[in-house]
Amino acid sequence: MKRRMVFVLVSLILALGLGAGSSLAAEIKIGVMCPLTGSWASEGQDMKQIVELLADELNAAGGLLGKQVTVVVEDDAGDPRSAALAAQRLSTKGVTAVIGTYGSSVTEASQNIYDEAGIVQVATGSTAVRLSEKGLAKFFRTSPRDDEQGKVAAKTIMDKGFKNVAILHDNTSYAKGLADETKAILDANGVKIAFFDALTPKEQDYSAILTNLKAANPDVIFFTGYYPEAGLLLRQKKEMNWLVPMLGGDATNNSDLVKIAGKEPAQGFMFLSPPLPQDLDRADAKAFLASYQAKFKAMPVSIWSVLAGDAFNVIVEAIAKTGSEDPATIASYLKEKLDKYPGLTGDISFNEKGDRIGDLYRVYEVDAAGNFVLLP
Amino acid sequence: MEQFFQQLTNGLAVGGIYALIALGYTMVYGVMKLINFAHGDLFTIGAYLGLTVLLSLGLTDHLGPLAGVLVLALMVMGLVAVVGVVLDRVAYKPLRSSPRLSAVVSALGASIFLQNTIMLIYGARFRVYPHDILPKMAVNVLGLDIPLMRIILFGTSLVLMLALYFFIQKTRLGTAIRAAAIDQGAAKLMGINVDRVIMLVFIIGPALGGAAGLMVGLYYGQVNFTMGWVYGLKAFTAAILGGIGNIPGAMVGGLLLGVIEALGAAYISVAWKDAIAFCVLILILIVRPTGLLGERVAEKV
Numbered sequence: 001m002k003r004r005m006v007f008v009l010v011s012l013i014l015a016l017g018l019g020a021g022s023s024l025a026a027e028i029k030i031g032v033m034c035p036l037t038g039s040w041a042s043e044g045q046d047m048k049q050i051v052e053l054l055a056d057e058l059n060a061a062g063g064l065l066g067k068q069v070t071v072v073v074e075d076d077a078g079d080p081r082s083a084a085l086a087a088q089r090l091s092t093k094g095v096t097a098v099i100g101t102y103g104s105s106v107t108e109a110s111q112n113i114y115d116e117a118g119i120v121q122v123a124t125g126s127t128a129v130r131l132s133e134k135g136l137a138k139f140f141r142t143s144p145r146d147d148e149q150g151k152v153a154a155k156t157i158m159d160k161g162f163k164n165v166a167i168l169h170d171n172t173s174y175a176k177g178l179a180d181e182t183k184a185i186l187d188a189n190g191v192k193i194a195f196f197d198a199l200t201p202k203e204q205d206y207s208a209i210l211t212n213l214k215a216a217n218p219d220v221i222f223f224t225g226y227y228p229e230a231g232l233l234l235r236q237k238k239e240m241n242w243l244v245p246m247l248g249g250d251a252t253n254n255s256d257l258v259k260i261a262g263k264e265p266a267q268g269f270m271f272l273s274p275p276l277p278q279d280l281d282r283a284d285a286k287a288f289l290a291s292y293q294a295k296f297k298a299m300p301v302s303i304w305s306v307l308a309g310d311a312f313n314v315i316v317e318a319i320a321k322t323g324s325e326d327p328a329t330i331a332s333y334l335k336e337k338l339d340k341y342p343g344l345t346g347d348i349s350f351n352e353k354g355d356r357i358g359d360l361y362r363v364y365e366v367d368a369a370g371n372f373v374l375l376p
Numbered sequence: 377m378e379q380f381f382q383q384l385t386n387g388l389a390v391g392g393i394y395a396l397i398a399l400g401y402t403m404v405y406g407v408m409k410l411i412n413f414a415h416g417d418l419f420t421i422g423a424y425l426g427l428t429v430l431l432s433l434g435l436t437d438h439l440g441p442l443a444g445v446l447v448l449a450l451m452v453m454g455l456v457a458v459v460g461v462v463l464d465r466v467a468y469k470p471l472r473s474s475p476r477l478s479a480v481v482s483a484l485g486a487s488i489f490l491q492n493t494i495m496l497i498y499g500a501r502f503r504v505y506p507h508d509i510l511p512k513m514a515v516n517v518l519g520l521d522i523p524l525m526r527i528i529l530f531g532t533s534l535v536l537m538l539a540l541y542f543f544i545q546k547t548r549l550g551t552a553i554r555a556a557a558i559d560q561g562a563a564k565l566m567g568i569n570v571d572r573v574i575m576l577v578f579i580i581g582p583a584l585g586g587a588a589g590l591m592v593g594l595y596y597g598q599v600n601f602t603m604g605w606v607y608g609l610k611a612f613t614a615a616i617l618g619g620i621g622n623i624p625g626a627m628v629g630g631l632l633l634g635v636i637e638a639l640g641a642a643y644i645s646v647a648w649k650d651a652i653a654f655c656v657l658i659l660i661l662i663v664r665p666t667g668l669l670g671e672r673v674a675e676k677v
Binding site: 256 | 386650
């Protein structure tokens, strides 16, 4: 009797184990590494929402290769140390590819871990040049590079006829890099740099810096840091009754910028950015925005979370077209075969380094109603 | 020269905020010899509660801008004081007889807990105060354009600091606080209810920190759940600069830190602003290890 019970139990456990095994085989796991806590938490939460939304839609439409796609999310807290831990956790969870993350230094801390684990990584908001210069075979990014942005920034400044330029960064590797790239091009073209210095991010009072800037008397300020500081600079500049135009880098592309600055101080602020989905005349981008709005009752906060959606889409495309979940196959498909994939932020192709190619940066301006308007 | 005075007013405005927050650090340290690392988050809570009360009650619509903001400030100070007392009961009181390090670790934990609670309640995005509550005009003082709001900001922090100073120096409760700061055991023998003194400290410090949070929200317009970290660090530095445990020291330290930062930004480099402030701190600590007004720690709080 006892032996029979043991036999039943063992076969039950085996059956359950096999059942679990087969259900494991019927899903494709895709990891998302993003800042769900810390000072970039709003970016990360939006990244997670977008990838999960796209995965739900994909699963509802029958999944991928007949399997369901499971999104595994890990928090990197916007911090390199947490990112290394998140990368280690994700690489033990059987993911085929990983999306993320926001912030170049954070991505950098995770790159080698994914490379050693043989996982495809598609970064979304990491624009530092060196990330793709390391020669990692399975590293990609849907965001453009800082040197591209520097060219567009310098061209914009020269096209608008500014002669006396103030450049302000915030000492992060991203903002400093962009400031240096732009300054080098402007110097080479004989444009005068009246001011070049950094502010400390996360403070609220920038009047000391603005007083300094005003004394340098520039005819444009190029600020390469992030949107919270840009918003405060605009607001406090307006309070000083100083009407000098201001240009921002792509990290200022966030709808909260206008909330922080106020509509009137933000009006006329220009910034560089990859095109927003609402500016693309494309049915799938519009459909994405409609379903996002239906679910979250708002527009995506920034371009960077949308680039996470693009990362998800290109991974899915590669798996669907190759019929394979092998990371090496996916990576070589993305580099060699993927050509002008219609993404949510424009056409996507990758070069042999894993960088996105093509004309990416546009110039936006904030109008009187606080909307971001694409300049021709 | 004009730039010098402009930067001086910039520095004093920020320094007033630092000083208000520094008072919370210094009072808790004076009485309990504990650095309350969660104090910066009480400042953040003040900013968020101010926004919530403002938007839900519409005080400034009913009472006009000045009376509305005054009522709002009193409510926020009261609410943050309640949070401060609860914080003490939950995080510090059970550890009163434990080694001092336990309470410091508990303070760090409380800070992380409060910060993430704020994020879960209010979300990670920036929250923005209405832009049109207080007048945006600038006043011309001796050839300098100074925003009126900044003068009000500085004046308010000065009034609050002086009120606290007189409370500590001239009232019976203030005397009790000073006595408990010198020697808790002896104060108990003299019939002072030390538990009540500690509660009082956790009412006044957080109330002032909350007021600073509300002022920052009203003036700078945007609040974020991480804002307490930078302000907390600066205020902590200011408290050390002035001599931690010393109330006039916290005021002087706060104002001085603000001015050093602004002048450092003006004449050396904007990027080195914080480094300059911390270098001055280190220099002062080398020359006067107890801070600027620190020698009086043993006698007064």
